[in-house]
Amino acid sequence: MSDSDGKKTLGLRGGGSRPGNVKQSFSHGRTKNVVVETKRKRVVVPKPTAAKGGSGATPSGDASRRPAGISDAEMARRLKALQAAKAREVEEAQQREAEEKARAEERERRRAEQEAKEREQREAEERARQKAEDEERKRVEAEAAAKRAASDAEKKKSEPAAARPAPGPSSQPRKGDRDRDDRQNRNAKGRNDGGGRRSGKLTLGQATGGEGGRQRSMASMKRKQERARQKAMGSVEREKVIRDVQLPEAIVVSELANRMAERVGEVVKSLMNMGMMVTQNQTIDADTAELIIEEFGHKVVRVSDSDVEDVIKEVEDKDEDLQSRPPVITIMGHVDHGKTSLLDAIRDARVVAGEAGGITQHIGAYQVKTEGGAVLSFLDTPGHAAFTSMRSRGAQVTDIVVLVVAADDAVMPQTIEAINHAKAAQVPMIVAINKIDKPAADPNKVRTDLLQHEVIVEAMSGEVQDVEVSAVTGQGLDELLEAIALQAEILELKANPDRAAQGAVIEAQLDVGRGPVATVLVQNGTLRQGDIFVVGEQYGKVRALINDKGERVQEAGPSVPVEVLGLNGTPEAGDVLNVTDTEAQAREIAEYREQAAKDKRAAAGAATTLEQLMQKAKEDENVSELPILVKADVQGSAEAIVQAMEKIGNNEVRVRVLHSGVGAITETDIGLAEASGAPVMGFNVRANTSARNSANQKGVEIRYYSVIYDLVDDVKAAASGLLSAEIRENFIGYAEIKDVFKVSNVGKVAGCLVTEGVARRSAGVRLLRDNVVIHEGTLKTLKRFKDEVAEVQSGQECGMAFENYDDVRKGDVIEIFEREEVTRTLD
Numbered sequence: 173m174s175d176s177d178g179k180k181t182l183g184l185r186g187g188g189s190r191p192g193n194v195k196q197s198f199s200h201g202r203t204k205n206v207v208v209e210t211k212r213k214r215v216v217v218p219k220p221t222a223a224k225g226g227s228g229a230t231p232s233g234d235a236s237r238r239p240a241g242i243s244d245a246e247m248a249r250r251l252k253a254l255q256a257a258k259a260r261e262v263e264e265a266q267q268r269e270a271e272e273k274a275r276a277e278e279r280e281r282r283r284a285e286q287e288a289k290e291r292e293q294r295e296a297e298e299r300a301r302q303k304a305e306d307e308e309r310k311r312v313e314a315e316a317a318a319k320r321a322a323s324d325a326e327k328k329k330s331e332p333a334a335a336r337p338a339p340g341p342s343s344q345p346r347k348g349d350r351d352r353d354d355r356q357n358r359n360a361k362g363r364n365d366g367g368g369r370r371s372g373k374l375t376l377g378q379a380t381g382g383e384g385g386r387q388r389s390m391a392s393m394k395r396k397q398e399r400a401r402q403k404a405m406g407s408v409e410r411e412k413v414i415r416d417v418q419l420p421e422a423i424v425v426s427e428l429a430n431r432m433a434e435r436v437g438e439v440v441k442s443l444m445n446m447g448m449m450v451t452q453n454q455t456i457d458a459d460t461a462e463l464i465i466e467e468f469g470h471k472v473v474r475v476s477d478s479d480v481e482d483v484i485k486e487v488e489d490k491d492e493d494l495q496s497r498p499p500v501i502t503i504m505g506h507v508d509h510g511k512t513s514l515l516d517a518i519r520d521a522r523v524v525a526g527e528a529g530g531i532t533q534h535i536g537a538y539q540v541k542t543e544g545g546a547v548l549s550f551l552d553t554p555g556h557a558a559f560t561s562m563r564s565r566g567a568q569v570t571d572i573v574v575l576v577v578a579a580d581d582a583v584m585p586q587t588i589e590a591i592n593h594a595k596a597a598q599v600p601m602i603v604a605i606n607k608i609d610k611p612a613a614d615p616n617k618v619r620t621d622l623l624q625h626e627v628i629v630e631a632m633s634g635e636v637q638d639v640e641v642s643a644v645t646g647q648g649l650d651e652l653l654e655a656i657a658l659q660a661e662i663l664e665l666k667a668n669p670d671r672a673a674q675g676a677v678i679e680a681q682l683d684v685g686r687g688p689v690a691t692v693l694v695q696n697g698t699l700r701q702g703d704i705f706v707v708g709e710q711y712g713k714v715r716a717l718i719n720d721k722g723e724r725v726q727e728a729g730p731s732v733p734v735e736v737l738g739l740n741g742t743p744e745a746g747d748v749l750n751v752t753d754t755e756a757q758a759r760e761i762a763e764y765r766e767q768a769a770k771d772k773r774a775a776a777g778a779a780t781t782l783e784q785l786m787q788k789a790k791e792d793e794n795v796s797e798l799p800i801l802v803k804a805d806v807q808g809s810a811e812a813i814v815q816a817m818e819k820i821g822n823n824e825v826r827v828r829v830l831h832s833g834v835g836a837i838t839e840t841d842i843g844l845a846e847a848s849g850a851p852v853m854g855f856n857v858r859a860n861t862s863a864r865n866s867a868n869q870k871g872v873e874i875r876y877y878s879v880i881y882d883l884v885d886d887v888k889a890a891a892s893g894l895l896s897a898e899i900r901e902n903f904i905g906y907a908e909i910k911d912v913f914k915v916s917n918v919g920k921v922a923g924c925l926v927t928e929g930v931a932r933r934s935a936g937v938r939l940l941r942d943n944v945v946i947h948e949g950t951l952k953t954l955k956r957f958k959d960e961v962a963e964v965q966s967g968q969e970c971g972m973a974f975e976n977y978d979d980v981r982k983g984d985v986i987e988i989f990e991r992e993e994v995t996r997t998l999d
Contacts, residue, residue: 279447286445287467301399308400415470423461426452432470442467497667497730498539498547499660500569500693504590505576510606513643514576515552518653537678537691537733538720542653546660549693549731551678569676569693572659573601574652575627579613579640583621591625600663602655603629603638609645667730672751673699677707678733680743681806682835688712688739692728692749699734700727704755708747709766711758712739742834745808796825798891799850801841802832803857809880810834813855816884825891837874839863846870853883898994905929905966905988912980913971918953920978921971924986931970931988932963938987939980950975 194206242250417431429439429452436452442464443450450456456464462472503511518540538550551570573594577587594601603622605615619629619638628634637655641648675694683689690707692699699705703714715738717725728734736749740762752758800817804810810832817827830848831841837852837859843866845852851873852859859867859874867874877883907924915921924931933954939947955971956964964970972986 283446304396305400305403308396412469416473417465417470418473418475419458419461419465420475421458422455423458424453424455425450428456428461428464432465432468434468439464439468493668493670494666495669497665497669498549498732499571499656499663499665500549500551500731501572501574501656502551502570503574503576504594506578506581506584506586506590509576509578509581509584509587510643511576512552514604514606514641514649515550517643517646517649518550537693539733542657543650544657546653546657548653548656548660549733551693551733569678569695570597570599571663571665572656573597573599574604574656575601576604576606577618577622578607579605579615579618580607580610582614582618583625588625591627600659601627601636602652602659603627603636604648604652605638605640606643608640608647609642615640665731667696669698669729671697673697673703673705673728673749674751675699675749677743677745677747677749679745679806679808680834682742684836686737688742690736690739690743690749691733692736693733694728694730696730697751698727698729699736699749699751703751704753704758705736705749705751706758706761707739707749708743709762709769710739710741710743710747711755711762713755714738742807745806745811795823797828798825798887799828799830799848800887801830801845801850801852803837803841803852803854804832804834805856807834809855813853813880813883816880817887820884820888820891827887827891836860837863839866842866842870842872845872851875853877853887855880855883900992900994901989902992903929903987903989904935905931907931907970907972907986907988909980909982909984909986910969911982915973918973920980921953921955921973922980922984922986923969924972925969926964926966928966929988930963930965931972931986932990933961935988935990937972937974938989939974939977940985940987941981941983943985947974947977947979949977 192208194208196204196206198204413433415432417428425439425443426436429436432439440450440452443456443460446460446463448456448460458474465472503515505511515538519538538552540548540550542548573590575587575590575594577583591601603618605618607613608615619632622629623632627636629636629638631638637659639648639652639655641652673694674696675692677690678693679691681689688710692707699714699717701714701717705712705714714736716736717728718735718737719725719728720733725734752761802810802813802817804813814829814832817829820827830850831844833841836857837854839860839862841852842859842863844850845867852867852875854874854876856878858876864874866872875883875886877886905926906928907926909922909924911923913921913923931954933951935951937949937951938945952973952975953971954961954964956968961970974980
């Protein structure tokens, strides 16, 4: 078939968008008319108002921000769609809130329905029980009546036949009546014969509950018989026990069921009815648990997590249980006044030689036995300013304070601090005026200086004992011990050794071979090997007790200092040690204290508002920080170093301790130091091999110290390097403008007379008009006649031109000054 066989091509009649008929031709002469309609492409013509200002005019009119090929109308339509979407979001949020509220109401309604349903069910069970008891009573009465009827029938049969009236012809029963009477008699006989033997037994009919209806189970029938038996015996049904259920902040479902003495399945079922799909091992909050407890009819007793510490009870000791104990004496005073040397002379041991730099940096605890047989417990506290907190802890556990003052040095800052600690602890004081053997010794000056701090010694008609001693020659040591013994006798110190031990941690350290070790001063009771204890956030079991001579002992009584081994971690110096009954109690108390400390730190961080954070960030913008890491041998030294670091700095620079700890420097410390660009300060500790290698690879600086004030001085010097140099101005001269000239290519040049000092080309200048500074800058040129010069002396004339400034007038004064940078240091 060719294209020109007379058939029309496929086309449209007419034009535009009107419908047209198309005639299609098929084989075998078949044709078909088809209606075809075409639509023109829509051309969007922007409305005249689209370009005008109004709502949405700003985004639609900004062609630079509009995607290519989008007209104003299309942009307006998109904005409208966006607004509609936002409106829908708001509506959806409101709808979700309404749905949530409806769900909450539905839960409350279901709960009320469930409670009503359970109440109805209990009432129905009560009615069913009453009905069953009534039926049982009726059955028993029917059986008794049947027995009576059977006995009456037997009596009638046993009567002689003559006694019975002879039946007449008319009284003979018919055959059908006789058969029915025989069947009834047989049935009655069968019932009567077995009534006594089968009474109380369960029959198949009774077990199946009769024909039709719901059949009762064997267990149900047995429970029914048991209730009937108990009622017949006079016993009553057991009443529900109402319990006081202790409820903490969170509790496991199985534990809740155990405390209520209810089945776990019933508790889980009740929770599921409330919409909570939980298992017996899951934890629920206190509010939910309270609803469950009330639903089961028990009473709620809310308890706090802090109640775990109730096992540590403060027991009031009876007077007959108290026994005399040795006094605890604390040696206090200024650094290098001879405290340790004095104790060394008393102990007749060399302690000072073991301290770096000849100063005490740990709290030492020792026991001394005098010639008279009295036992004294001594605490030697450091005298350096950095150990204020350690000295305060020494005053808190002591009975008597011995204030050591050098006779050739008098009262010093740490002496005053020791006096304040002793007064705050309300403990008696004995003044030991040391170094009396020196030529410059002046004991009376010491006594006079003490008057300024309200310490009046006996020589000044006061109540404070004072003894002149010499740690070198041993002079006055016996008098000092007698004064201590007299003061202890006045105090009448007593304690109960037959109770659970309680003590204070004097010092704590992490020993490589022994683990965490705490020096504990037992204050009450007796601490024995094997005791389980809790101290601060740590707990443990006493593995070994070591006295001040390095000997292992089995127990330590009141006022005895010992080293305790067996802790799970290093406690804080100053923590209180308490002995508990079980390890579970100790662990629970330690975990609670640790969590409480974390919550306290988190609360302190969360308490700051956003405005405060922004303000602090703004203040810290111009503050330079020197980060450091501190590792020390004992907890007290680490704490003292951190406190000393916090005092270094001003509003421009400060020291930030990233981490402080006890023990050797580890690879973890090196990693932290590398990340923050901080040096590692080791105090009486060393880095292990892996830490040294890591520090060499990463370029981390490790510094070792054995004297605390060397460490403080080095950190202070490093922090001083972060201070910006101070700019000082030195005025070197004044010049007065006599006339102003205009010079081509230069501008206005002031003809000046140097009236004072010297004018230099490199110096800074200020232009004063009526003693008011109107310009500050530098000189563009300084000429003497036609030559450019470096400086002009006083009394000479010169020409000056300012850099980028031309407003100079006759009579103005030019102030010439130089700036210099001065290196600053921290005080």
